[in-house]
Amino acid sequence: MLEKLEKFQLVFLALILALGLIFAAKTVTSSMSKDTIYVTGSAYKIVKSDSGRLEINIAIRAANKALAYKTSQKQIPVVMKYLEEKGIQSKDVEQTSSNGYYTYKYDSRGNSTGEAAYYNFFQPLVITSTDVEKIKEIASDIQSLMDKGIDINVMNPQYFYSNLSDLKVELLQEATTDAKQRASAMLKATHNKPGKIQSVQMGVFQITPVDSTNVSDMGINDTTTIDKKVTAVANIHFQIK
Numbered sequence: 001m002l003e004k005l006e007k008f009q010l011v012f013l014a015l016i017l018a019l020g021l022i023f024a025a026k027t028v029t030s031s032m033s034k035d036t037i038y039v040t041g042s043a044y045k046i047v048k049s050d051s052g053r054l055e056i057n058i059a060i061r062a063a064n065k066a067l068a069y070k071t072s073q074k075q076i077p078v079v080m081k082y083l084e085e086k087g088i089q090s091k092d093v094e095q096t097s098s099n100g101y102y103t104y105k106y107d108s109r110g111n112s113t114g115e116a117a118y119y120n121f122f123q124p125l126v127i128t129s130t131d132v133e134k135i136k137e138i139a140s141d142i143q144s145l146m147d148k149g150i151d152i153n154v155m156n157p158q159y160f161y162s163n164l165s166d167l168k169v170e171l172l173q174e175a176t177t178d179a180k181q182r183a184s185a186m187l188k189a190t191h192n193k194p195g196k197i198q199s200v201q202m203g204v205f206q207i208t209p210v211d212s213t214n215v216s217d218m219g220i221n222d223t224t225t226i227d228k229k230v231t232a233v234a235n236i237h238f239q240i241k
Contacts, residue, residue, distance in 0.1 A: 036198050036237045037187065041179025043171045044231040046210055049159035052135030052226075053128050056142060057153040060121040068100060068121030075150050076123065082145060083127065086138055094126040122153070132159055132226050158223040164230070168205060171232035176200070179236045187240065195241035203233030 058075055062068035076095070083093060100121040105113045129135050139157040146152065161167075183194035204219035210229045214220060222228055 035240045037183050037194060037240055038235070038237050039179045039183045039186070039194075040203075041175040041177070041182060041234045041236065042231060043174035043178055044229055045167060045171060047161050047163075047167065047228055047230060049132050049161050049226045049228065051128065051130050051160045051162060052132040053126065053158045053160070054135050054139050055124060055126050055155040057155075058123040058125070059151040059153050060123075061118050062121065063118060064116070065100065065119050065121070068119045069098070072098065072121060072123045076125075078148060078150060079125065079142075079145065079152075082142065083138070086141075087131070087134055088127055088129060088138070092128050094128075096124045096126060098123045135159070136226065156224060159226050159228075160223065161228060161230075164207075167230055168232060171205075171230065172202060172234060175232045175234035176236060179234055180238070183236075183238050192240050194238035196239045198237040198239055200237075201235040203235060206231040 056079075058072055058079060060068045060071050060075070062071055080090065080093065084090070098121065100119055102116045102119050105115045105117045107113055127135065127138065135157050139154055142154060143152050180194055187193055204217065206215055206220045206229075208214055208220050208222050208229050208231070209225040210227050212222075212229065
């Protein structure tokens with residue numbers, strides 16, 4: 001009786017093991033069918049800015065605020081004439097709010113006397129144009145007005161590309177194609193191919209000078225150069241087939 005019971009237990013144990021192996025095989029097969037490959041694709045394009053912005057400040061030092069303002073009203077027309085000769089129309093020049101401050105006298109001990117030495121006055125002018133080369137030229141030449149007694153502070157010119165939204169869509173499509181090509185190359189040795197896309201994650205765009213290799217997790221948006229390199233990245237999970 002005991003011998004029959006032991007045989008029954010062995011048969012029962014073997015049956016459990018067999019069922020376990022069958023279940024494990026199915027599980028492995030199911031897992032294999034869901035295998036994916038993760039690939040990063042990229043694409044870039046060189047573009048030329050189609051608009052520019054330049055801010056300048058007419059700087060005046062005078063005995064008081066009123067005199068500084070009066071001087072600025074004489075100098076602004078001279079600057080506007082210069083810009084007109086460079087091909088900039090008056091509608092493309094914005095005169096923004098002026099600003100300034102007093103500089104005070106100090107005694108022999110280095111303490112402020114409270115008496116104004118002079119007033120520092122700044123009149124900003126913002127120039128915009130679709131002729132980016134003209135903006136570049138003015139930025140490097142406008143300080144020649146110092147020969148006429150006009151002190152000009154020049155900010156760094158900024159250059160922009162207006163069709164960036166459409167370009168981003170185009171580059172994302174190209175980055176996705178690049179990712180699939182990379183996945184195909186990686187899977188070729190295993191006689192597999194990339195199948196359906198399981199997930200897509202768009203990377204940040206890098207807008208940099210043409211010869212720059214800089215990247216940032218937050219993205220880069222260069223406005224200092226006329227020619228720019230716009231790079232898109234797409235991170236994609238493909239199903240393996």
